[in-house]
Amino acid sequence: MKExxxxxxxxxxxxxSVEKATHPELADQPVIVSGDPERRxxxxxxxxxxAKKWGVKNASRLWEAQQLCPHAVILRPRMQLYxxxxxxxxxxxxxxxxxxxxxxxxxxxxxxxxxxRLFGDPFSIAQNIRDTIMNExxxxxxxxxxxxxxxxxxxxxxxxxxxxxxxxRLDLSNMEQMWTLPIGKMFGxxxxxSQHLERMGIRTIGHLANFPLDILKKKWGINxxxxxxxxxxxxxxxxxxxxxxxxxxxxxxxxxxxxxxNLQDIKVxxxxxxxxxxxxxxxxxxxxxxxxxxxxxxxxxxxxxFHRQLKLISPTHFDxxxxxxxxxxxQKHWDGLPVRSIGVTxxxxxxxxxxxxxxxxxxxxxxxxxxxxDWVYAKYGPTAIVRASxxxxxxxxxxxxxxxxxxxK
Numbered sequence: 001m002k003e004x005x006x007x008x009x010x011x012x013x014x015x016x017s018v019e020k021a022t023h024p025e026l027a028d029q030p031v032i033v034s035g036d037p038e039r040r041x042x043x044x045x046x047x048x049x050x051a052k053k054w055g056v057k058n059a060s061r062l063w064e065a066q067q068l069c070p071h072a073v074i075l076r077p078r079m080q081l082y083x084x085x086x087x088x089x090x091x092x093x094x095x096x097x098x099x100x101x102x103x104x105x106x107x108x109x110x111x112x113x114x115x116x117r118l119f120g121d122p123f124s125i126a127q128n129i130r131d132t133i134m135n136e137x138x139x140x141x142x143x144x145x146x147x148x149x150x151x152x153x154x155x156x157x158x159x160x161x162x163x164x165x166x167x168x169r170l171d172l173s174n175m176e177q178m179w180t181l182p183i184g185k186m187f188g189x190x191x192x193x194s195q196h197l198e199r200m201g202i203r204t205i206g207h208l209a210n211f212p213l214d215i216l217k218k219k220w221g222i223n224x225x226x227x228x229x230x231x232x233x234x235x236x237x238x239x240x241x242x243x244x245x246x247x248x249x250x251x252x253x254x255x256x257x258x259x260x261x262n263l264q265d266i267k268v269x270x271x272x273x274x275x276x277x278x279x280x281x282x283x284x285x286x287x288x289x290x291x292x293x294x295x296x297x298x299x300x301x302x303x304x305x306f307h308r309q310l311k312l313i314s315p316t317h318f319d320x321x322x323x324x325x326x327x328x329x330x331q332k333h334w335d336g337l338p339v340r341s342i343g344v345t346x347x348x349x350x351x352x353x354x355x356x357x358x359x360x361x362x363x364x365x366x367x368x369x370x371x372x373x374d375w376v377y378a379k380y381g382p383t384a385i386v387r388a389s390x391x392x393x394x395x396x397x398x399x400x401x402x403x404x405x406x407x408x409k
Contacts, residue, residue: 005122006152007144008107008108008110010144012049012161014046014139017139030054030072033046035062098241099111107156147171155168178233186205187230188226247284250288250349252277253341270293271319274320278322279377281346285352286346287352288312288348289347290348292329293307312325
């Protein structure tokens with residue numbers, strides 16, 4: 001059986017690259033795209049290579065980035081533009097294969113196993129893709145190559161991004177290069193898991209690859225086996241165009257413009273987030289069984305907060321049902337310290353076509369009311385009708401309506 005050839009194509013400093021491509025006069029200047037440059041608040045969403053040479057890092061606080069690179073050009077994000085460019089790049093990739101899977105706004109998997117007869121060997125295809133994206137979009141792309149998605153991703157993140165060619169192949173012939181990497185560099189290992197593994201003496205990917213599988217399975221179950229397989233370059237998941245057809249959850253998270261200390265003000269935000277989640281669930285014809293709430297404290301140096309969930313009596317896609325559960329969770333787990341970000345999620349989704357009616361909850365009446373509201377929202381926008389609480393100083397509904405994914409359109 002022919003070995004698969006999988007690419008992970010990543011756009012270099014995507015948001016900043018798009019801005020520099022649309023503003024040629026900024027080509028030789030360090031550019032930082034950040035949440036709210038006018039208030040010097042928020043975090044760095046993207047920094048171009050020139051800014052990174054001054055020590056600026058993605059996800060760092062804007063005021064810290066400006067201290068490191070005071071002459072940088074700070075730009076507000078334009079999310080609609082980035083989404084449009086991402087779709088244009090997908091169209092370019094579709095010229096090389098019909099198996100293109102969007103992994104994120106700036107990363108896409110490709111299965112080019114059957115593309116060799118038309119476009120040549122994998123390195124030639126990768127270079128062709130890079131040249132095409134640069135010529136048509138003005139954006140540098142890096143390509144990780146592997147026999148599966150895991151190795152392609154690790155190849156891109158740890159090697160292709162760091163060499164001049166912008167292309168790297170990782171397979172069984174050179175796995176030793178991956179095994180020397182710190183365990184935190186492995187795909188699927190975050191900070192917390194990295195700490196757990198290091199406490200077990202697993203400091204490199206190679207250590208994990210050679211660690212007894214039965215111990216990992218005993219400690220983490222199926223996730224332990226997935227970790228071990230990843231370290232050994234094993235991944236059976238195919239590149240598919242149907243990744244996002246079935247959602248597992250619908251959520252909305254917001255970083256607040258200031259510290260929220262009053263419970264009543266926080267409830268205003270919880271209600272607005274619950275309305276947004278419910279509206280999106282109805283639009284996609286889902287109902288959900290579980291509501292989750294996550295909150296983060298205002299002190300970034302000493303992180304506080306929580307993330308908890310609550311199983312509902314019956315599945316729903318109505319805002320007040322979600323809101324009441326969210327309030328219950330928040331009041332139970334909040335430590336009383338100022339809150340700077342908060343999120344609400346509806347999960348355990350199922351199609352809304354069939355559900356059990358509750359004789360005591362007036363489901364059909366609520367359904368008709370929300371159908372009317374959704375018609376108004378679809379025609380006149382999400383702020384055509386708002387609750388009175390959103391008109392208070394704590395309300396953020398009108399501010400959020402100007403954004404996509406929490407960032408300006």
